[in-house]
Amino acid sequence: MFQFKPGREVVVVGVGLHPFGRFRGKDLASLAREAVVEALKDCAVKWRDIQVAYFGHVYYHGMSVGETALASLGLTGIPIINVENACSSGSTAFWQAYWGITTGMFDVALAFGAEKVPGGPVTVTAADSPDRYIGGDHMMAGYALRMRRYMEETGAPASALAQVTVKARQNAALNPYAHRKDTFTVEDVLNSRPIADPLTLYQCCPTSEGSAAAVLCAREALGRYGLDESRAIRVVAAALTSGNYNGRGSDHSAFSPYRTEPAAVQAYEMSGLGPEDVDLVQVHDAATIGELQQVEALQLFPKGEAWRATVEGRTALTGDLPVNTDGGLLAMGHPFGATGIRMVHETITQLRGEAGPRQVSNARVGMAQCSGAGDVTTVQIFAR
Amino acid sequence: MPESSRNTPKSVDPGRLRLDGDQASTGALLGMRCLDCGISVFGQAVFCQACSSARLEPVDLSRTGTLYSYTIVRVPPEGWPGPVPYVLGEVELPEGPHILAEVIDVAHDALRIGMEVRLALEEVQSGDSGPVFSVYKWAPATESTLGTGEV
């Protein structure tokens, strides 16, 4: 069913991150540039060897911010493409970079993303949309609907969902780049301010600022650009799907993890790997329920069982399948355009064995899944 | 109908809700049914979302459905014109589509997944001077779940 044929093997050679949080006084282009510089330094690639750049972001900060961000690195005349694909903007930029290289168009590509998300509930539609009168366009209310249904169908107690946040905070406490580093108990999470029942504040990701970047290269071209093969990590799958019909129709707010399933199938097919091969995974946990349903949609746990695995500690750093090892959207934070590439950054860091206190032992295969409002899902698999 | 008339009720979205005559409180949810594969979608469509057929016919969707899930929204999105908190319901129609809208006339502790609800249209104004639209909502299909006695 996979309609695209990968060609050359692609590796990630460099990754960079700007801390996630609030950075008043730093504009989007400056924020973006800092992660790019980190990624370039990480692999010692020469700027003039970068042949294309894709920049993921969502909110409007003037035109062509990608070009502005990169201008001070040198005007080399390469194509620079600004990408908007909701919360999957960054992972879509990465997807484009991957396919540009594997098909032979480019040898070396940059994918980067940045965001300054405004505070308050996130909506998908424009301010004058009829949906504001209808009341259904509310990202966290959408998650709350899924959460109540999941609890009813699986018998998951509220404490099991709260445990997702407890774990996320524990991981983030070991991550100097995270937006939220203080740890919580299950009671703290359940007693935090209700947002949309049964979702409480600490079960919702913060709206963040931050940036992330990755440099990709064709493996066969590494020598030509003087790039170090020893820290390169293979991209063995990069899938992106949008808008799969599920029988419920097109109401944009009724999104659900069913959209992840076909992207996961494509990624497994492309890589020749299966769920049993995955050692760690980053998923789109914009709310606690998101993590549970995404790992199930990726076939990493049976349907309706992820909450139990979470309670048993199986998704913790010391568990058999660590999930969102850097704190995830819930604690690392969620600057939309950066998030998908932040997941790449964490996966690469883990597979290189450079994750320090949050290092997962014997990590050989890592997966990243990112959802974009309503319709988009990306899934990547990386291997050492 | 002169556009300037403030008394003529307006549908919140004519692609999704048709008002009957001059009534703000009577109308129907609009959908499209595929003549080839039989599925229905809420709102307008050019081709069938399931089979891509161009043979679609406009239909009025069911006026009743079951509550698939619900949430009590305590922090509303910017621009929400109604009272807070409000109940948001995801309702499954017999034809398949799920439709998100406010659930009215129900006590919070009477809400149940699987309960029967019916279409209810209400006029909503944004602020004191903003535009008025007739908005589709859901209400319990039976009166036993009424919270306030208001209908």
Ligand SMILES: [Zn+2]
């Ligand atoms: Zn059809």
